[in-house]
Amino acid sequence: MGEKDIAQKILEAHNDVFSDIVNVLLFKGKKVLSADELEDQSSNTFYKADGKLHELERDVAKRWKKGNIRVACVGLENQTKADVDMPLRVMGYDGAEYRAQLLADNDSKSRYPVVTLVLYYGYNGHWDKPLSLKERLDIPPEFDAFVNDYRINLFEIAYLTREQVEMFQSDFRIVADYFVQMQENGDYVPDARQIRHVQETLQLLSVMTKDNRFEEAYNDAVEGGPQNMCEVLDRVENKGRLEGRLEGRLEGRLEGRLEGEIKGKRETAINLHNMGMDNDFIAKAVNVSIDLVKQWLMPESA
Structure with a gap:
């Protein structure tokens, strides 16, 4: 597992962050998912091919429950680069979850939908790879009408509108705001919004920007870490001047x-x-x- 994936999992695995991302991106800010209605879903599934057992690993996955009834399974996949095979990957993740439902029992009433969100963090250009299975496949014309399509739910974080960014209530607002500003201006001006999951947020920014000073701004603190991005940048700039x-x-x-x-x-x-x-x-x-x-x-x- 790559360092990038680990960092993103740590932040997005928090139920308040996970539900916030889904509510804003899928439901325009309406609070459909509640943090206390989410249960962790194993991100590892297995399938057999060529006589061997292979592993599929999602970035983050959670089940949405109403009481004891599972309503849906939602997964998040993080991308910093456009992946030509993303439709196939998402189809594999979703298919593995449906397969798990089949193996669990024979009660057809227990079936629930699986939805995957692909979060793209690139800010130097839009996603330029296939968005659907048919776009990725080389399909003979005679077969086109019989091939089922499978489209990914792609969200370009750096190209969200200002209104969308302001809908976020969790620490993901800070992350989204950073990438939107970098895409729009090539620079970042922080605000004094308090960070709840400080270390996880800074770790994600550190990995995604390849600037270790974000995480070091927290780790090097003698008496507690910074509480907002203004304090973070103060420490980053001070560290830069000292290193200089x-x-x-x-x-x-x-x-x-x-x-x-x-x-x-x-x-x-x-x-x-x-x-x-x-x-x-x-x-x-x-x-x-x-x-x-x-x-x-x-x-x-x-």
Whole structure:
């Protein structure tokens, strides 16, 4: 399992975040799913092919229950890059859940729908790969009418409207706001909204942006971590300035050391020349090129 998937699972596995994502993206902010009506669903399913047992693993999956009755199974799949085979993957995840229902019992009344949301976090361009099974398959014209289609529910997080972003009530609003701003402006201006799941939110941003300072802003805190993105960016910027000063000092020391080594080699080359050694011998002795030795021995360089 990749680091990206692990980070996203940690945040989205919280019921308040999961239900918030589904309510906004599927139901325009209407509170259809309640956090306390969700139960964790194993993200691992298995199928047999070529005589071997293979594993399918969703990013996050939960069952929605009303009392003791399961109403639906909802899965989230996170993508940072457009995947040409996403329709096939989603079809496999959903099919495995339907298969599990068949194996559970023979009571047809217990069947419930499976819905998968694909969350795309790319902000340098829209999803440009197939959105349905038929778009991915090379179907002979004679078979087209008989091939069932299967379309994915794709949501481009960075291209949500401002109204959609403001519908989120959980920490996912902070995540969505970050990607929308980066897509629109190439920059991010935080607000003072409190973060409930601080570490998980910053870990997700850290992995998705490949900027470890987001997570380090929490981990390096001596007396508690930051509570909002304003505090996070303050720590990120302070850490950047500190790293810049340390890098400058290190570069200064290295430059001074190199200058000292070059000066020493030049003095040695001049001494060897005064002793009557030829340029080839001098170049090998001080481990520099003959051209540099000649430059050092020119009258104006003395």
